[in-house]
Amino acid sequence: MVKHWSGKFKGLDTGSEDYEIADEVWEQIWKETAEAVRHIPAQFVRVLQSTPSYFTAEAWCFWFVYLAPILLKGRFRDVKYYDHACQLGDIIKSCIALQFTYTEINQLQDNCIDWVQTYEKYYYQYKEERLSACPLTFHGLLHVPDDIRFCGPSSSTWTFLIERFCGVLQAGLRSRRHPWANLNNRVIRLAYLEQLGARYDLEEELSTHKHPEMILRAPYTRVNIPDALMRKRLAAYFAAVLKARCKDIQPLLPEVMPRWGKLRIVDGDYIRSMLACGLDPEEDKEREMSFVRYELQVQEDMGAWTNKVFYGRLEEILVCKLSTNKIWSNLAGKTRLLAVITPCATEGKDAARTVTFYTRMTQSIVTDLRTVVAVIGRAETRGEWGIIDRSGGLLHPTFNSP
Known part of the structure; x- marks a missing residue:
């Protein structure tokens, strides 16, 4: 597809269509691809070069699924080519899902047929002299849904x-x-x-994967005294949870709150907060792992509570040991792990389902650490940041001991 868009596919021109992207634009796209790697966790993908000639199959899959929808937006003269490219990314996502219903397989089959027919319309154009635009791989795409229907998800069959x-x-x-x-x-x-x-009968006792929900890791500050602004944010959080007043909550907050810099979600991601990034994150040589997806219950206008997706930068993790004062209600005497997050202004969009951009960040908030569900990546293009969220139940390469 990239060769089509760059005018280098088997000597074919665009025919009656207009899907080529200028060379100077491609230079910018590959530059943005290479620069995005710094803001993508290493567990997502290995280093992507600034030229596609060095891309592996894994790199192409990641680029098409997560980066292409961000970097190709607004690049084509006609948006129909962009929509067609994003549809291929959605098909790839569906193909590497861990589980399916028969309804989803039928929908995948319809999507594959529609994508191939649209491809023939845009690139083959039903002309004999353009027959070379129809490689066998696109025909093979039509058989993938049947393979999944009869053999199971790709994770159980396409593995070595x-x-x-x-x-x-x-x-x-x-x-x-x-x-x-x-x-x-x-x-x-x-x-x-x-x-x-x-x-x-010791399978459970000998299991190597039995851990608590969250594992906190250094750097660790035992004596951490939150400033006045942080105490105000903490009071606002507990006031919302307990339906109390901030002025009643704030004086009862503990004076010292230890803090942690890193987090591992069991059977999930490794996350490194800004606390662990040093004084100057721009000089940090490691891949960025501080932006996260978190989910909160939000009350709608009609009074119903719904689960809503947010994104932000994890600043630090606080350990808050509450007293036995009755104002804490059912939280009295308990220890709460709290995440300090600076939200991205994404307007509640779910980047695992739709292309999501943001241009600014809002004031930091405090929330329960359990609301953090995954680490995310980012890619910058033309003054906007696109969210890379792979938390959609897809297959990821990993090695687990038997």
Whole structure:
């Protein structure tokens, strides 16, 4: 598709259509692609070069699904080509989902048929001399829904089990002098653990994935005294939760609140707050992992409560130990983990479902740490920031010990 849009596909011109993008615009797109990597967590994708000739299949998949809708917006002379490109990204998202209903598979099949027919209209144009515009890969797209219908999700069929197990073994390879003995011992001990679990019903006790919901990590500040502005924000949060008055809450807040800089969500993402980024985040050489997706219950005009998606930058994590004063109601004597977040002005849009941009950030807020559900990436283009949210139940590459 990129070769079509850059006028380099098998010597074909645009024919009766007008989908080419100028070379200087492509230079800007690839530059923005390379610059976006710094703002995308490393667990999303490896480094993307500023030229597509070095892209792997993984890189192309990520670019089409997450970056193309952001970087190609407004680049075509006719928006229909952009919509067609975004439709391909949606199809890829559907193909790598972890679970399906038959209704969703039928919808995927309809989308694939519609996309291929539209492709033929725009690029093949039903002309014999443009027959080379129809490679076999696009025809193969029509068979993917049937493969999923009869064989299951791609995560269960399009995988290389031996290669995955080799990845597990490689992760535990520590001996440089006796690597083969190291591998042998690891395989034997994994088998021992498996047999112990099977014989004595110890699968749950021997599980390596039994953790609390959130795991806090250094940097850690034991003696942290929030300033007046932060105490005001904390009081506003508890006042909303307890339906009390801020002036009654604020004097009862603890004087010292320890704070943490990093967080790992169990079976989820690693998140690094701005506290862990140092004094000057612009000089930080690590990939940015401080922007998050969080979900709050919001009361609509009719009084009903609905779940709403927000995005923002995680500033720090506070540990708030409440007293036994009766004003705290059912929270009395408990410890609350609180996230300090600077929200992005995204107007409640869900970037996992629609292309979402923002140009400004609002005042910091305090909320429960459990509302943070995922880390996100960002890509800047022409003065706007696009949100990269992969929390839509899609397949991600990973290695877990058996």
